[in-house]
Amino acid sequence: MPRAKAAQAGKAGPTKRRLAEHFAAGEVLTDMAKKEWKLGVPVGQGGFGCIYLADKNSSKPVGSDAPCVVKVEPSDNGPLFTELKFYQRAAKPEQIQKWIHAHKLKYLGVPKYWGSGLHDKNGKSYRFMIMDRFGSDLQKIYEANARRFSRKTVLQLSLRILDILEYIHEHEYVHGDIKASNLLLSCKNPDQVYLVDYGLAYRYCPEGVHKDYKEDPKRCHDGTMEFTSIDAHKGVAPSRRGDLETLGYCMIQWLSGRLPWEDNLEDPNYVRDSKIRYRENIASLMDKSFPGKNKPDEIAKYLEAVKLLDYTEKPAYQGLRDILSQGLRALGSKDDGHLELSLVENGGVRPKTVTKERNQEV
Numbered sequence: 001m002p003r004a005k006a007a008q009a010g011k012a013g014p015t016k017r018r019l020a021e022h023f024a025a026g027e028v029l030t031d032m033a034k035k036e037w038k039l040g041v042p043v044g045q046g047g048f049g050c051i052y053l054a055d056k057n058s059s060k061p062v063g064s065d066a067p068c069v070v071k072v073e074p075s076d077n078g079p080l081f082t083e084l085k086f087y088q089r090a091a092k093p094e095q096i097q098k099w100i101h102a103h104k105l106k107y108l109g110v111p112k113y114w115g116s117g118l119h120d121k122n123g124k125s126y127r128f129m130i131m132d133r134f135g136s137d138l139q140k141i142y143e144a145n146a147r148r149f150s151r152k153t154v155l156q157l158s159l160r161i162l163d164i165l166e167y168i169h170e171h172e173y174v175h176g177d178i179k180a181s182n183l184l185l186s187c188k189n190p191d192q193v194y195l196v197d198y199g200l201a202y203r204y205c206p207e208g209v210h211k212d213y214k215e216d217p218k219r220c221h222d223g224t225m226e227f228t229s230i231d232a233h234k235g236v237a238p239s240r241r242g243d244l245e246t247l248g249y250c251m252i253q254w255l256s257g258r259l260p261w262e263d264n265l266e267d268p269n270y271v272r273d274s275k276i277r278y279r280e281n282i283a284s285l286m287d288k289s290f291p292g293k294n295k296p297d298e299i300a301k302y303l304e305a306v307k308l309l310d311y312t313e314k315p316a317y318q319g320l321r322d323i324l325s326q327g328l329r330a331l332g333s334k335d336d337g338h339l340e341l342s343l344v345e346n347g348g349v350r351p352k353t354v355t356k357e358r359n360q361e362v
Contacts, residue, residue, distance in 0.1 A: 030119075039054055049077070051071050052072070068131065070131075082198070083197075089172070109160055111194055113130075113131060135187045142180050151327070153339055156338070162320055165243050168195075177246075215235050219237075220268070225268060240309070241306060241315065252299060258289075
């Protein structure tokens, strides 16, 4: 998936990368396993590449109901290479299915990797990757919903994201850029949400050896400014606790409409210092974000638990899920897997009775 621009404060601009040229519908790409994939119409333009509908090669043209997309970039570009390594190591369909079965999950919101390869066109080399196709992203729905999700929806989304994070963390990776625009709904089942865009994914624990805590001024403030972890603000490589901290910030924004430091995102040090101050006093963060009497105590408890994690410590994912499930029970609800979302259609909002989202959102 193409990544939304991550805020990279204080950094020199990226080296100029070439854009992929347009590929015609019907062009066939052959992956490393010799499987052939036929391209359909383009459905998105990333920073440095294009996304097309795709299906297994046949005599028929690729229809608007194609199950896959292909992302194509010039082979000397970096973002897709990073993403591809994650997918090859951690997102093969059989790996995901085995985890779902072992952990008794209904589904796991990690896109499946179906193939990749290199393709030559007009003397130039392109890298491509085939993956699942999705529907609308949560940021669009959030904006159309007056920048609010219900408490039940926030808790259920977060439970599913914890499932995803446990999986990718156990496969040696952290995501590094959790936010609503990187969460896409399934085309077939709008109660299912998938975490996409592994362009900032980081292999924090190669071969089971955790990277050391080390502050690097050149890497300060990586990620998306509103949500990035305190570690990332200090230039420390991403870790499991950073992903969980970021999810905590997402929960607050989705429920309250804004984060306390959003008034000054141009000043990354202000954002960092605000997060550090509020981490020391989570009650004050809750008071600022939820000035009324009805505060989401489960989010405060979640943040308190995450705050206690050491850099290299394995989180107690089930304990965090239990905290959020208690929040659902306090609402007189339960984790029924049903996301109460309104979906965007033609710029408007409609109740959630969904057939299929036609466009691959990027």
